[in-house]
Amino acid sequence: MKIDNKINKNSIFFDVDTQHDYLSEASNKVIKNSSQIKKNLAKLTQYAIENDIKILGSVDVNSNTDNNKFNINETDIITSRNKISETFVQGTIFVPNRKVSEEIISKAIKSGYPVLVEKQAYSCFQNQNTEIIVNKIIENNISQAIVYGVATEYCVKEAVLGLLSRGIKVYVVKDAIGAINESAGIVALKEMKEAGATLVKSKDVLIHKEIIR
Numbered sequence: 001m002k003i004d005n006k007i008n009k010n011s012i013f014f015d016v017d018t019q020h021d022y023l024s025e026a027s028n029k030v031i032k033n034s035s036q037i038k039k040n041l042a043k044l045t046q047y048a049i050e051n052d053i054k055i056l057g058s059v060d061v062n063s064n065t066d067n068n069k070f071n072i073n074e075t076d077i078i079t080s081r082n083k084i085s086e087t088f089v090q091g092t093i094f095v096p097n098r099k100v101s102e103e104i105i106s107k108a109i110k111s112g113y114p115v116l117v118e119k120q121a122y123s124c125f126q127n128q129n130t131e132i133i134v135n136k137i138i139e140n141n142i143s144q145a146i147v148y149g150v151a152t153e154y155c156v157k158e159a160v161l162g163l164l165s166r167g168i169k170v171y172v173v174k175d176a177i178g179a180i181n182e183s184a185g186i187v188a189l190k191e192m193k194e195a196g197a198t199l200v201k202s203k204d205v206l207i208h209k210e211i212i213r
Contacts, residue, residue, distance in 0.1 A: 012142055013048045014163070015041075015057030015116065016124070016149025016156045018087040022178070023150065031150050031178030040176040040202040042086035044148055047206055049089065054142075055114035056133060057149065058124035058159065059083065059094065081118070089114050097127045105132050109140070123158035134166050144169040146205055147197075148176035153184040160192045170197040173205060 018041055023034045031037060048055050059081045080088045091113040095105070097120060108115045117127040124130050145168050147160055156177050163170050172192055179185025193199060 010142055011053060011144045011146060012137060013044060013053055013055045013057075014145045014147040014149075014159060015045075015055055015087055015114070016147065016159050016177075017058055017060050017151075018084055018149045019059060019082045020084055021060065021082060022180075023084050031180065032182065034178060037150075037176055037178050038084060038086045040173070041084070041148060043206060044146070044173065044176055044202055045087045045089065052112075054109070054137075055089065055116075056137070056145075057114070057116045058119050058127070058130075058155065059116050060155075061097070061118045061120065081116070092116060094118055095127065095129050095133075097129075100129050100132075102132055102136075105129060106136060109133065109136050122154045123162060124155070125158070125162045130162075134163070134168070138167065142168070144171065146171050146173060146200075148173040148202075150178050150180075151185075152177045152179035153181060153188040157188040157192055160197050161195055164196050171200045171205070172197050173202050174199045176202050 022031050023038055024030065025034065045055070047053070061081060080092075081094055093108045093111065093113050093115045095108065095115060095117045097118045115133065117124055117130050117133070119127045145163050147156065147163070147170055149156055156172070160170050160172055172189070174189070179188070189199065
């Protein structure tokens with residue numbers, strides 16, 4: 001099986017919580033092999049930018065931000081929501097965990113910037129706007145998602161299962177994800193694969209080689 005060679009036309013990249021809390025060596029929740037994972041994350045992000053592939057995804061936040069207003073024309077492009085430099089794109093639109101109008105969601109998706117939902121739970125679908133975003137991309141003929149990030153057994157698994165259940169074909173980039181607990185990560189990968197996800201390596205995405213299951 002091969003990744004669709006029209007990857008930039010019918011695909012999104014889905015960045016799950018690539019933040020310092022999990023990928024910084026100073027963190028008490030650091031992911032094993034985080035240095036190599038970050039190198040692969042940087043390559044995937046750069047590939048998406050160079051090939052005009054939409055980046056969607058999530059970030060963990062302690063509490064809701066922008067409680068008083070949210071306008072993508074006034075988005076704070078300096079605040080990075082603790083994202084690592086390898087995946088932070090200037091101009092990223094962070095969608096607060098409260099109801100946002102479909103009109104604004106549509107504008108965000110059509111923009112040239114990544115769109116990341118804020119959340120306070122493992123699942124990105126805890127943010128009600130994620131459902132709207134997924135529906136919008138399906139309307140735009142997006143049929144597959146390339147998923148990467150952390151942590152494998154928590155937020156990555158929830159994102160993958162959520163996307164699969166909504167009809168999106170999912171490729172999990174196994175050398176661009178990381179588990180907090182290695183054994184739990186192995187179990188999570190098996191669960192995702194059994195649910196219909198395909199496991200790939202970052203090089204398979206970057207050069208469209210055959211998928212490694």
